[in-house]
Amino acid sequence: MTTSFGELDTESLRDRVAGQLARSRARSTALTDAVDENDLVKQHSKLMSPLVWDFAHIGNQEELWLVRDVGGREPVRDDIDNMYDAFQHPRSDRPALPLLSPAETRSYVQQVRTKVMDVLASTPLEGRKLVENAFAFGMIVQHEQQHNETMLATHQLRDGEPVLHAPMPPAPPGPVLDKEILVPAGPFTMGTSVEPWALDNERPAHRIEVGAFVIDKYPVTNAGYLEFIASGGYDRPQWWSEEGWAYNRKTGLRAPRFWVRDGDRWLRDCFGVVEPLVLDEPVVHVCFYEAEAYAAWAGKRLPTEIEWEKAARHDPATGRSRRYPWGDEDPGPEHANLGQAHLRPARIGAYPRGESPLGVAQLIGDVWEWTSSDFHAYPGFVAFPYQEYSEVFFGADYKMLRGGSFGADAAACRGTFRNWDYPIRRQIFSGFRLARDPGPEETR
Incomplete structure (x- = not known):
C-alpha cells in the first residue's frame, strides 16, 4: 500500500488485494510444508497452538x-467455527x-481461498464501510500475516533438526556510532485516520x-545485554519492579530465552542452530520485565508508546507524521528487516536508508520493541469491525510493543501499527531500546 492506495481504480485495487492474499498464503504454506504431519499436529509449547x-x-x-x-455465500464448513474460535479455546487446550x-x-483453506477469489472479483469495493x-x-491479509509470525515463533520453540533457512541480513555499510538522539518538545500527530487498512486501535x-x-x-x-548479565543484573532486586522481581524469582530467569550457557560464554539457539552470539545484533526474546530491569540498570527507562511513535514518524521540517520513519513509501529491503527474509535481527547500522528524520534507526523490523505503556484506546476510538480485535484487551494487563520484527510482514507493520x-512473554521476537529525560542543558 501507498498513500495513494485509496485512489486506485477498482481493478487495480483488486489486483493489489489478490497479490497480498497470494503472498500471505505462500508464507503460511511454507511454514506448514516445512515439517511433517507429526510436527504439524504436535503442540511444541503450551504457549502456542499446533x-x-x-x-x-x-x-x-x-x-x-x-x-x-462480504460475499454472502453459503458456508464451506460452519461445523468447525467453534473449534477455531480463539476466544473459545485457550492455546493449551487446542491439541x-x-x-x-x-x-x-489444506483442502479446507484452499476451498475457502477459491471462493474468496470469486468474491473479490465480483464484490463492489464501495458502499459499505467493511469493503x-x-x-x-x-x-484478513493482516490476520494471516500475524499468524505467520506466530507460527514462526512456534518453529523457534520446536525441537529437532533445523527446517527453516534464510540468508543473513545485510551487514552495516560502514562504521556504526551508537548514540542518543534528542527529540525536541512539541506537538505530534499520533495514529491515523487515512491509512486504508489501519486497524481500529490505530x-x-x-x-x-x-x-x-x-x-x-x-x-x-x-553485547549490551551481556554486560547486564555479567554485572549480576538478574540477581539484584534494585533493578527490577516488584512484579518483575517476583516473576524473576518464580521462573529463575538467567538470560534471554533461547540463550544457551556453554562454560563461560553464551550461545543462542536460532531455529535449531546453536551458534555464538552476534554481539551487535539487537537482543531478542526478552520479556517486558527484563527490558525494564535493564533500563534501570543502565540509568535510563523504556520509551512510552507516544515517544516511540514520535521518534519513528515525526518530521520536524514539516510537522507532519510519516507512514514510516523513512517516508511514505512501502518498506523495501533497503529500509528494514521484515517478512522472514532473514531469520534473525540485522546488526545495528544495517539499514541507514530506514532512519527517521532525526536519525533514529531500525525502528521498523528486526525486533518488536517493548514500551512502558499499557494498551489503551485513543481518544475517539470506535471498535470496528468487532470488539474482540482490540477493545477486550484494553487495560493494564498488556504492555505495548511497536515496530515489528524480522518475522512480521510489511502488511501488518507500519508506523502506526x-x-x-x-x-512475561519471551517466545515472541521482542527486544527494546532505551530512552531518558533530557537534562536542562540539553534543551536550551
Missing part, C-alpha cells in the same frame, strides 16, 4: 469475513480438540503535546 490449528484458523477467519459476510487433519486443513478500499480483505489520528526526550539511535544489542502482549 501449527495445524493456526492454519485452519486462518482459513476459518477468511471464510467468516470474506466468504460469508485435545478434534482438529482437522493436515490434509483436511471500502477493500478493508475486509486487508484485515485510529483516529490525534494531536498530542509531547515533552522533550532522548532516545537511543539503535535497540539494545547482545500497535502490538500488545503480556509482560
Whole structure:
C-alpha cells in the first residue's frame, strides 16, 4: 500500500488485494510444508497452538469475513467455527480438540481461498464501510500475516533438526556510532485516520503535546545485554519492579530465552542452530520485565508508546507524521528487516536508508520493541469491525510493543501499527531500546 492506495481504480485495487492474499498464503504454506504431519499436529509449547490449528484458523477467519459476510455465500464448513474460535479455546487446550487433519486443513483453506477469489472479483469495493478500499480483505491479509509470525515463533520453540533457512541480513555499510538522539518538545500527530487498512486501535489520528526526550539511535544489542548479565543484573532486586522481581524469582530467569550457557560464554539457539552470539545484533526474546530491569540498570527507562511513535514518524521540517520513519513509501529491503527474509535481527547500522528524520534507526523490523505503556484506546476510538480485535484487551494487563520484527510482514507493520502482549512473554521476537529525560542543558 501507498498513500495513494485509496485512489486506485477498482481493478487495480483488486489486483493489489489478490497479490497480498497470494503472498500471505505462500508464507503460511511454507511454514506448514516445512515439517511433517507429526510436527504439524504436535503442540511444541503450551504457549502456542499446533501449527495445524493456526492454519485452519486462518482459513476459518477468511471464510467468516470474506466468504460469508462480504460475499454472502453459503458456508464451506460452519461445523468447525467453534473449534477455531480463539476466544473459545485457550492455546493449551487446542491439541485435545478434534482438529482437522493436515490434509483436511489444506483442502479446507484452499476451498475457502477459491471462493474468496470469486468474491473479490465480483464484490463492489464501495458502499459499505467493511469493503471500502477493500478493508475486509486487508484485515484478513493482516490476520494471516500475524499468524505467520506466530507460527514462526512456534518453529523457534520446536525441537529437532533445523527446517527453516534464510540468508543473513545485510551487514552495516560502514562504521556504526551508537548514540542518543534528542527529540525536541512539541506537538505530534499520533495514529491515523487515512491509512486504508489501519486497524481500529490505530485510529483516529490525534494531536498530542509531547515533552522533550532522548532516545537511543539503535535497540539494545547482545553485547549490551551481556554486560547486564555479567554485572549480576538478574540477581539484584534494585533493578527490577516488584512484579518483575517476583516473576524473576518464580521462573529463575538467567538470560534471554533461547540463550544457551556453554562454560563461560553464551550461545543462542536460532531455529535449531546453536551458534555464538552476534554481539551487535539487537537482543531478542526478552520479556517486558527484563527490558525494564535493564533500563534501570543502565540509568535510563523504556520509551512510552507516544515517544516511540514520535521518534519513528515525526518530521520536524514539516510537522507532519510519516507512514514510516523513512517516508511514505512501502518498506523495501533497503529500509528494514521484515517478512522472514532473514531469520534473525540485522546488526545495528544495517539499514541507514530506514532512519527517521532525526536519525533514529531500525525502528521498523528486526525486533518488536517493548514500551512502558499499557494498551489503551485513543481518544475517539470506535471498535470496528468487532470488539474482540482490540477493545477486550484494553487495560493494564498488556504492555505495548511497536515496530515489528524480522518475522512480521510489511502488511501488518507500519508506523502506526500497535502490538500488545503480556509482560512475561519471551517466545515472541521482542527486544527494546532505551530512552531518558533530557537534562536542562540539553534543551536550551
